[in-house]
Amino acid sequence: MSHLGDRIAALVDGELSHDVRDRTLAHLAGCPECRAEVEVERQAKSLLAGLDTPLPSAELTRKLLALAEPGPPMPPSRRPFPGGFPGTERPPTLTAPRRRPANVPADRRRPAGRSNRRLRIVTVGALSGFAIVMGTAFVAGGAPEEPGPPLTPPIDRYRVEHAATVGGMPLMDPAYATTFGGSSQTVFSPAWPSQTVSPIGAGAGITGAGITGFPSR
Amino acid sequence: MTGLVPVAGAVLALTFLLGPPASADPALPPTVPAVPASDRKALAMLEQAAKAARSTAYEGVQFVSRWSPDGTTSMLVDIQHLPQDGTLMRVRGTSTEPGGEVFTASGGQSAGLSDTSGGPVELLARNYAVMTVGTGSVAGRRAVIVESRRRDASLAGRFWLDRQTGLMLRREVFDSRGATVRASAFIDISLGNPSFTGHLPPMLPEPWRARVAASDLTGLRAAGWECPDRLPAELARYDVRRADDGAGPVLHSSYSDGLSSVSLFEQKGRLDIRSLDGHREERRGDTTVYVKDGLQQSVVWSAHGTVYTVLADAPQETVQAVVAALPHEKVESGVVARMKRGFERVASWMNPFG
Numbered sequence: 001m002s003h004l005g006d007r008i009a010a011l012v013d014g015e016l017s018h019d020v021r022d023r024t025l026a027h028l029a030g031c032p033e034c035r036a037e038v039e040v041e042r043q044a045k046s047l048l049a050g051l052d053t054p055l056p057s058a059e060l061t062r063k064l065l066a067l068a069e070p071g072p073p074m075p076p077s078r079r080p081f082p083g084g085f086p087g088t089e090r091p092p093t094l095t096a097p098r099r100r101p102a103n104v105p106a107d108r109r110r111p112a113g114r115s116n117r118r119l120r121i122v123t124v125g126a127l128s129g130f131a132i133v134m135g136t137a138f139v140a141g142g143a144p145e146e147p148g149p150p151l152t153p154p155i156d157r158y159r160v161e162h163a164a165t166v167g168g169m170p171l172m173d174p175a176y177a178t179t180f181g182g183s184s185q186t187v188f189s190p191a192w193p194s195q196t197v198s199p200i201g202a203g204a205g206i207t208g209a210g211i212t213g214f215p216s217r
Numbered sequence: 218m219t220g221l222v223p224v225a226g227a228v229l230a231l232t233f234l235l236g237p238p239a240s241a242d243p244a245l246p247p248t249v250p251a252v253p254a255s256d257r258k259a260l261a262m263l264e265q266a267a268k269a270a271r272s273t274a275y276e277g278v279q280f281v282s283r284w285s286p287d288g289t290t291s292m293l294v295d296i297q298h299l300p301q302d303g304t305l306m307r308v309r310g311t312s313t314e315p316g317g318e319v320f321t322a323s324g325g326q327s328a329g330l331s332d333t334s335g336g337p338v339e340l341l342a343r344n345y346a347v348m349t350v351g352t353g354s355v356a357g358r359r360a361v362i363v364e365s366r367r368r369d370a371s372l373a374g375r376f377w378l379d380r381q382t383g384l385m386l387r388r389e390v391f392d393s394r395g396a397t398v399r400a401s402a403f404i405d406i407s408l409g410n411p412s413f414t415g416h417l418p419p420m421l422p423e424p425w426r427a428r429v430a431a432s433d434l435t436g437l438r439a440a441g442w443e444c445p446d447r448l449p450a451e452l453a454r455y456d457v458r459r460a461d462d463g464a465g466p467v468l469h470s471s472y473s474d475g476l477s478s479v480s481l482f483e484q485k486g487r488l489d490i491r492s493l494d495g496h497r498e499e500r501r502g503d504t505t506v507y508v509k510d511g512l513q514q515s516v517v518w519s520a521h522g523t524v525y526t527v528l529a530d531a532p533q534e535t536v537q538a539v540v541a542a543l544p545h546e547k548v549e550s551g552v553v554a555r556m557k558r559g560f561e562r563v564a565s566w567m568n569p570f571g
Binding site for chain 1: 263266267270271279281283292294296306308317319321337338341376385388399401421422423424425456458460464465469471473475476478480482484486487488489492493494509511512513515517524526528530552554555556557558559560561562563
């Protein structure tokens with residue numbers, strides 16, 4: 001049964017404005033119950049002022065230090081200290097438990113959720129990396145490479161050469177003549193083929209090391 | 218009764234002395250049936266046809282067709298032949314193939330049959346039984362029909378030879394199942410001297426001059442060139458030449474069985490697939506080849522550092538058998554093999570010393 005309510009603590013702490021303090025003191029002059037309550041409050045304050053500042057518990061210290069470790073950015077809605085960063089706030093007081101949901105144990109909820117999320121992110125990242133590596137290997141492993149420089153066989157020229165040897169054979173059909181379509185006219189340039197290649201005959205260029213001009217495999 | 222013993226002994230002795238019947242091709246193992254004997258008259262007519270192609274003056278129009286599982290190709294060719302001068306061939310263009318023309322001079326260096334004895338008729342007779350089977354008519358001219366049959370008696374080829382001059386008027390080639398795969402015939406012909414009107418087209422060039430003698434082949438094979446003596450089914454090599462086109466030496470081996478002709482080109486290197494024009498990719502077993510169809514089929518692939526090009530005027534089954542008989546490189550297929558290659562390649566890219 002308090003007429004003044006919160007104003008008793010505020011009066012003792014000197015936090016009331018002048019007008020409110022005068023009205024409060026005027027009331028105290030005619031109310032012995034309130035005078036008794038103010039006396040109790042003054043005694044509690046002086047008792048508390050005489051005690052050492054309580055150190056934070058080890059559990060709280062661990063949690064505060066864990067906050068300093070690098071980690072994924074916390075979403076704004078789940079900041080552990082909505083009122084500001086650690087160090088800028090008053091030390092936790094008896095009123096602090098009111099900020100947490102009353103029905104959930106304080107020290108278990110947020111850290112468990114954060115490690116689940118981290119595990120999920122790491123797993124997805126690892127799977128993606130694995131898929132990228134396997135995909136790159138699959139794409140890179142196309143047709144197997146063979147030794148030697150890449151070359152395009154001059155098939156139009158080969159067709160003419162084939163016709164030149166078949167043309168000398170009777171009893172063949174004239175299909176070889178169809179090689180000489182309009183686009184084949186270019187093969188009759190003087191630069192082709194190299195007719196200066198010396199013929200390979202008996203004793204010419206054949207040694208134990210191989211035939212002159214032909215690369216060994 | 219006792220008289221039978223010396224008789225039996227004499228029969229046995231004669232059997233051992235005479236041996237099995239001589240095969241037409243002694244190079245073949247004795248289990249292969251011999252080619253039945255050819256008709257002498259048919260052989261003589263084919264020899265006459267070979268001579269007439271050079272010595273008879275004529276002009277006419279021929280069609281040439283090829284049938285394969287992938288479709289039919291046909292062309293019309295205007296031909297004029299003057300014995301002293303040469304042969305002029307003008308290919309009439311179609312919607313899919315351009316026209317063209319070529320002139321073959323008489324007396325030019327022919328490929329000949331440097332590796333085989335005898336001429337083309339001899340080559341035909343070595344592989345096929347040749348016989349006359351009747352008469353017929355082509356482009357209004359009477360003709361004698363000559364057939365060539367394989368060892369198993371299946372029909373391989375048929376020739377219509379002009380009764381007057383011996384000139385070959387029509388020719389058909391069949392596959393082992395009896396289907397016509399190739400045909401050419403005059404649809405119009407007149408004998409007598411044609412006149413070459415207008416400017417003569419470019420001349421068919423001489424084949425590459427550098428012929429390779431049979432004695433050089435051992436060295437070539439030691440250096441990694443294939444140049445087989447024979448190819449399936451009865452194709453025998455009759456010419457080998459080499460040239461150098463700037464990218465390296467090229468070996469050209471020519472094969473024929475008297476009916477079909479196949480050329481094999483070998484060049485060191487690996488095939489640049491992207492620059493192949495008009496060829497489709499075909500997977501055959503464990504390997505990949507690139508094929509272009511037409512009157513003449515070309516098949517290209519590379520294996521173990523050599524690019525192989527096969528040009529063939531032959532039935533499809535012959536071309537496939539030829540390609541299968543030459544070296545190929547297995548391509549490991551499947552996801553695991555591909556990824557293994559990929560890892561090796563990526564590792565080699567990242568290795569600064571590799």
